[in-house]
Amino acid sequence: MCCGLATLLGVLVHVGVTRQTVDTSRQKALDRLEEVTAAYQAGQPLPKFGGIDSPGLPAELRELALKGERGTMVARFRERPTMWAAGPADGRTIAVRVDYTHAARTISTLDRAILGSAGLAIGTTLLVGAVAVTRVTRRLHLTAQVARRISAGDLDARVDDPRTKDPSRPQDEVATVSGALDTMASSLQHKLLSEQRFTADVAHELRTPLTGLTAAAELLPDGRPAELVRDRVRAMRSLTEDLLEISRLDAGRETVDLALYEMGVLAERVARASGTATEVRVVRDALVETDRRRLERVLGNLVANAHGHGAEPVVLSVDGPVVTVQDGGPGYPAYLLDHGPERFRTEGGAKGHGLGLTIAVGQASVLGAALTFHNPPEGGALARLELPRGTGALD
Secondary structure, three states: OHHHHHHHHHHHHHHHHHHHHHHHHHHHHHHHHHHHHHHHHOOOOOOOOEEEOOOOOOHHHHHHHHOOOOEEEEEEEOOEEEEEEEEEEOOEEEEEEEEOHHHHHHHHHHHHHHHHHHHHHHHHHHHHHHHHHHHHHHHHHHHHHHHHHHHOOOOOOOOOOHHHHOOOOOOOHHHHHHHHHHHHHHHHHHHHHHHHHHHHHHHHHHHHHHHHHHHHHHOOOOOHHHHHHHHHHHHHHHHHHHHHHHHHHHHOOOOOOOEEEEHHHHHHHHHHHHOOOEEEEEEEOEEEEEOHHHHHHHHHHHHHHHHHHOOOOEEEEEEOOEEEEEEOOOOOOHHHHHHOOOOOOOOOOOOOOOOHHHHHHHHHHHHOOEEEEEOOOOOOEEEEEEOOOOOEEOO
């Protein structure tokens, strides 16, 4: 807007001054034409700046005078800018000339001044604008970067804009947004930490009575009631252990114990440990550097979920660092494909607590692996685990 305004003002000044200068010269030439015409009609000698059929008179102005009209025109005469005025005189042309050099120089000087001042104004405006905009955009980029870090799970990330902490400094829109983002992040962090502490505390508090309940269940006489009690106690114990594992994953303090393992051998171990009819296919074996316990936990949960919520056949496939678990069931629900597994949520009244896939995703993240869920076109559900690169294929 400032650049446009400077340009507009320059054009208006140029047009106004040029028009005034040209009008002044034109009026002077017409006044001289009146004097020369009066002298011609009185038979007096004509001054040196006027004459009949003057040489150098522009052809357009000569034709206009021969038609019986008067007019003016700027043209060059003897390499100098000249204002001509001409009119009719007994079928001939009578003309006068006025030196236009000073007026042309005035307009040229004015144009240079306008261009210089406009260029200076535009340059200053662009420089100041660039500095101001760069400062604002840098702060906006920092705010956006912090927002992305928070969405990625870094709840400690803050903008910490100095303007939000110093009331004496001017508060602008960027500072308002930064302060709102920091406040939201702090509130979100507090709520998540409270939920994590609650989950961990509940799981820890349940372990003591469950230990006693397990011992008491073992003392019951054999029979159907005792089996039901022991089964429910085992389910509660498994749920408690899952809650403790989730609380540790949420805390983000898990470490990995890396070593080299053959992927095919690990898949066979998981299939045997599951106690289910799981087929293992090794398309291409690989030597992977991973935490065996965590990887077996991920694959074991995927296999258990396939048998518990899908249908046979369940196939555990190894293709280098990529491991898939596919079943012949109805496929994963839409919410899981869109947003990932949710705690304590199952579809269609299926039994379970909805924690197995949540733990699998968390443990895969600790391993640095990518766990995704798909519904293949041929039907069923497919979980795909891709371990970090840098593994070597085995012959």
